[in-house]
Amino acid sequence: MIDSKLNTVSPSEYKRLKSLLRDPKDIEEIVSIMEQKVIELSKSKNSKTEDLKSIEFKKAELKLQEAAKKLKEVKEKLENKIGVRTYALRERIKELTCLYRISQLAEKVDISIQDLLKESLDLIRSAWQFPNITCVRIQFKDLKIKTDDFLISKWKQEAPIRRSNEIIGKIEVYYKKKKPNSYEGPFLKEERSLINAIAEVIGRFAERKKIKQNLEESVEKYRNLVNNVSDIIIETDLEGNRTFVNPQISKITGYGLEESILKNKFDLMHPDDREKVKRAIGIALINKSVVNVEYRTRHKDGYYIPMLARGMVIDTKGTLKIIFIISDITEIKKARDLIIEENKKLEELNKIKRSLIIRVSHELKTPLNSILGASHILMNYHKDNMNKEILEYHEIIRKGSLRLKTLIDDLLDISRLDNDKFELKKKKENLIDLIKDSVFENKLIADRRKITVESNLPERIILEIDKIRIEQVITNILTNAIKYTPPRGSVYLSLAENDDYVEIFIKDTGIGLTNQEKLQLFTKFGKIERYGKKFDVDIEG
Known part of the structure; x- marks a missing residue:
């Protein structure tokens, strides 16, 4: 009966007991409440007899004592759990505090890498589980910083310091005494996470320092370039208002930077x-392109300076700016004007030269024709009266006159080309006949040098050409091929027909041309001298 009455607890009392069970420190109060309940029951008017009441009261008292014992055990277990969790919480607070303070140090603008590492040593030591036996060393490139009591032992934890995926150092944490094994030797799992996080913070700091250093170097190079370049550099808005000028403007225009x-x-x-x-x-x-424009700008002394500006549009954070690089072209303009003036003088000299060539050529042709005419008469009417020696001298005169005539004709052709008066007189001709005539004209010199001239040509090809000029070209090339081929060599002529043109090939077994000599081809008076150089070529070549 007492048991049933002990279990009879009012709602308010039950609520109070339930709330007290959440806090083991108040277990004594729970026991007190239960004892109070027993006293109340003992005074109850519904008790049957004093003996029965005494027996049941003892039973209730024993149950209360057993309940109090169990509650005390629960209290001790809860206190142990709370103690462990409180300890773990303190450790996590230490770790977070360490990481936070190192991160704060790394955010300082003016702190050096050496100072950051020095101040991190004690913060790292204090964050580990056993700080009194913890020692720390941080290596960064050639820099090594460690705690005063640093000692290398077998109980070690380390993490690499990386900058842009490159390992540039490491953090090492040692225990000087043995401790029970945990996640990583004697070190906690959270300590592994912490040392990795610290290494990452230092790595990011080193990367920012490197970027800052590179940026400062770039800025310094840019500043030196802008300040020492010989040109004016101006930045303006779209209305032409200047937002930047370099010091060179003062040297060129006479105006100071502020002006x-x-x-x-x-x-x-x-x-x-x-x-x-x-x-x-x-x-x-x-x-969106670079433009060049010439203009004149006024010097502080009042005169104008010719300038060349190269301008480009750039977008600076959504604002369009124009960058001008401006050169003083005073000397360039003087040189340009001088070149124009000299070109005019050269043109006048060229006119005089061309006129002189034409006059001299015509003047030379008259006596030359007389010499050739007289030579012809001598050979036709007086050949029998001349001995062998005179005939040899006559042949020298004739050949020299023909060479001189060819030279004069070339000079006249060049003069016509220079004056745009050279005209081709085209009409339909058989090209094969022209080639054969050129071969025949060179037969004498080819036979004398024992040169074999072979040809593989069709019978007839009709083209609209200037007969004299084409024959002149073929003859000149063929003559050179014979003269520049050593004795007993060969010259080959062939032809290829295409849809709208014909190719003529003249090949020889001669000495050929060097790369330097090829550059002289098709130039005015571009004669290549080969005789007298042990090539065994004709002296007239």
């Missing part, structure tokens, strides 16, 4: 050149 930056680009420009420059800027804006 120059306040001026609009068009303020110092010659009025006649402004529209031209505006059109060039418009083209640059439309085509």
